[in-house]
Amino acid sequence: MPEGHILHRLARLHHEHYAGAPVRVSSPQGRFADGAALVDGRVLTHADAWGKHLFHHYDNGAVVHVHLGIYGEFTESALPLAAPVGQVRMRMRGVGHGSDLRGPTACEVITPGDVDAIEARLGPDPLRPDADPERAWARIIKSRSAIGVLLMNQAVIAGIGNVYRAEVLFRHGIHPERPGKSLSRSQFDEVWADLVELMRIGMERGRMHVVRPEHDHGAPAYAKNRPRTYVYRRAGDPCRVCATPVLHKVMGARNLFWCPVCQPA
CATH class of the missing domain: 1.10.8.50 (Helicase, Ruva Protein; domain 3)
Incomplete structure (x- = not known):
């Protein structure tokens, strides 16, 4: 299972590539189609992580929550992306960059209040500046x-x-x-x-x-x-x-x- 440093690395990478601009979000596999529709074309304001949880925050208040679990992984590529290979739960496309997510334990749209509830259940994260x-x-x-x-x-x-x-x-x-x-x-x-x-x-x-x-x-x-x-x-x-x-x-x-x-x- 990916440990916390991987999620923080992904958060930083996704913030660099997507924050401040509209992101096209889809679900080639179909299992995240409803969630993708809620954020497709919206501006990603920031991405961050707490422990093994990754959060993509959008300008309409929606948050995409990802937990990779044992088998989940992101693959990162320059655009244009090739046709999806395997069970791609979520595909993101920005300006010159794309990400495919496969096999996560969780990929869902939640509210900022839900984010607070998840973080309240977690202990301090050594990689966060606010860790206690x-x-x-x-x-x-x-x-x-x-x-x-x-x-x-x-x-x-x-x-x-x-x-x-x-x-x-x-x-x-x-x-x-x-x-x-x-x-x-x-x-x-x-x-x-x-x-x-x-x-x-x-x-x-x-x-x-x-x-x-x-x-x-x-x-x-x-x-x-x-x-x-x-x-x-x-x-x-x-x-x-x-x-x-x-x-x-x-x-x-x-x-x-x-x-x-x-x-x-």
């Missing part, structure tokens, strides 16, 4: 739940997914099964600051970069054209720092990876 980490700390310090679970809870911190969860805990030597309430304030502050930096790098580059330069060598990444990770999808491989085999388990229905030496229980 105190809200996340207040929930974590009171919880007996594992920090590995809490970091994936979008109501605690918005935008964190499986990769950032595994990697930020490794970078700070925190075992994923530690109760949230066992973290010190300094540990939380360091994790939050690291998430802000790592996610900003991911947003700028379009790819996650989580391995420090001194460790960025040795075994290749878990997939082609992906930067190296410390532990994510490296079960059984030697830790890049201490060479201990990386462990794996399922936590909250998601795969979890950690080093038992660098992240002691």
Whole structure:
């Protein structure tokens, strides 16, 4: 599932290409036809994101809300666009640029009040300038739940997914099964600051970069054209720092990876 940096990158890209001018919006697949009709030809005023949610705001008050889920993705192209390929839920065309959306969990027209309600359910987003980490700390310090679970809870911190969860805990030597309430304030502050930096790098580059330069060598990444990770999808491989085999388990229905030496229980 795309993590928050991808949605912020899309918001910035779509704002740059579409804001301030009418946008032609259609639904070649047909499932978003009614929603597309409400915003087709309207001026997009701005695009923004909160966690894993993307919002396109139009001048008539309508907002297109997109949640990519596991399979959703945008493809971006210069105009003219080719004939739609696959199940294109939403097609956007502006001045010289077009976007096709396929496979999202949500693609709907909502009101500004609905946007407020969605954002009220979400925790602070490390990539937003208005983020308040105190809200996340207040929930974590009171919880007996594992920090590995809490970091994936979008109501605690918005935008964190499986990769950032595994990697930020490794970078700070925190075992994923530690109760949230066992973290010190300094540990939380360091994790939050690291998430802000790592996610900003991911947003700028379009790819996650989580391995420090001194460790960025040795075994290749878990997939082609992906930067190296410390532990994510490296079960059984030697830790890049201490060479201990990386462990794996399922936590909250998601795969979890950690080093038992660098992240002691």
